[in-house]
Amino acid sequence: MKASSANMRDPEHLGSVSSLPITQPAAAEQISHGGNLDAARRRFPGAPEPWIDLSTGINPAPFPIPDLPAEIWSRLPMRSEEEELLAAAAMRYRVADPGMIVAAPGTQALIQLLPRFLPMSSVEILGPTYEEHEACWIRQGHRVSVVSDLDRSNRADVVIVVNPNNPTGRVIPSSALRTVAQALAKKNGLLVVDEAFVDVLPETASVVSDLPPATIVLRSFGKTYGLAGLRLGFAIADTSLASRIRAELGPWAVSGPALRIGKAALCNPHWLAATTTRLQSDQQRLDAMLEAAGFAVLGGTPLFRLARHFEAVKIVEHLGRHGVHVRAFSHEPQWLRFGLPGGEAAWNRLSTALLGA
Template identity: 45%
Template sequence: MAGPESRHEVGGPIAHGGNLSRARALFPHAPEPWIDLSTGISPYSYPHSPIPGNAFARLPEPALAQELKSIAANAYGAPSATHIAAGPGTQILLPIVAGLMGSGVNRAGVLSPTYAEHARAARLSGLDVTETEDLERLAAGRLAVIVNPNNPTGRVISKSDLLALAALMRAKGGLLVVDEAFMDVSDAESVADAVEEGGLVVLRSFGKFYGMAGLRLGFAMAHPDIVGKIEDRLGPWAVSGPALHIAGEALADDGWQRAMRTTLKADAARLDGLLAAAGVPVAGGTSLFRFIRDARVQTLFRHLGEGGILARRFEERPDDLRIGLPGRDDWARVEEALKTF
């Protein structure tokens, strides 16, 4: 990003973490298997019970989808099941939500730097998008987007500030979208309990905290009128049978959730220690990823890559790097790589 505010043209898909084919092309002599630390996905997958065979053989039952909405509303703090829509990942929900604003002269603001797909989805919906670091400027358009806690910096916006902005957007028929993809591992306050007031959509990702990104499941919480519009665009059977089974268990498992938050927090502290020993300061992040802002990050990215370890760099911000948590069997290689940096 050239400055505190920038505008980009609509383009093709944005580069993200998790692309091991690209990593192998960049570092053809790196040892296998690769350790992928380029995403903010937990290395610990939820230990669900066996998936019933009919979950694959039959179309998803509407009653199970409704039950999942009730469980999710309880887990995330939404007022009721009528305030929540479930879809095949928040990535699918982004353009649907942005499209609720229509096109033409409408403007959108995205609090930056952040997950780039929000701005792209808004542009694809015909909105004129400004990416800004100024919270107050977000209210200039009809759509405002904030990732909270932020990816990749870990920045947190207070609940009071978010609700004040939502009130401003609501008063002019606009919408505030708060992406809480990493709220499961944060001490920040969710605003999901305030969606009944209108002018607010809260997104939650299932796969990151539960270590099951491939399941493709996400939720949008909003006033029932907005939820109805989102579900109309999603159509029937938006969530697969296996996803209904797994998420229904996971979102109700308070004991596992508490234990996993403790584990992830300890792992994040362990990674901070390894980075500090290598002379690399941690500037932020969450307990699912660490954020580095340093002039040496391109060198660190290459050093790790040559060792078969993939981190997430950002072409538009060459001093920024994000590093996820190693899995149980990967710590020794990561520690050795950082020792030799």
């Protein structure tokens, strides 16, 4: 990045897709994700139904969908509806200016968009973490490396931190992130903080209420609110950069139903408070269940737990035959990530399957 630090905050100086040199994208690699029940069913055709999908970090008790007017399905979303959602998001996330917030069809769309309109950069990702960050930047020709601590990221143009981390649950203090952001701002760099799982942590874990310079924060909606199929997420940045992201997404990026449901959920702090309390209790229950089955709990968040077992590969097979889908990691074959069961029947099935492993 060659422009001055001041220009970093001006979308006209961030480059555009048409002005960037054409590069040959790196070959896309297949990334394993949670939630692929079709593959699990093919692998274990005799497993009992319904499957219990614990392979994601999605709240199993979703926000109740409000009644929606019939016409919201048959007309384009209105700008006023988007503005109402952004105002609700600003209130929920404690952001002073709704103009700093961009609504998108899920944070995955934003993860794929950012590498497309930034100049070719040296990118360092604090990992191991959600692999789509690395894949998307590599695909657009950026120079990408994964580092184990922030002290090793001082030569990068772009630094990416998933906070809390997926899958380890590691939380980088806001003070450390601000130090990184200030250093990047001095050389026209950029800090990207993916806060997909931060909603149920203390508010001090997020940097959005006092956004550092040269920083983009990504916030997921579907995970905490249990409505991943709605496809809604947010980018929070300086207003000039937010405007650029909004322009790149184009009109009607978020569906009318998502705008309406997102607003209702973000305006309901009582539901979020009760949900946070329940998730924390369920996290403790899951930890105890895993430890009783011989796992060492390594970390996670209230929405998922990361655990280690020397027989993890065999346990995945055993759980699969019992219709329980968990997240395994090829690069760490002793790791398994467990989401939270939804309802007593699911808890009992998991307990029975684990004790029989």
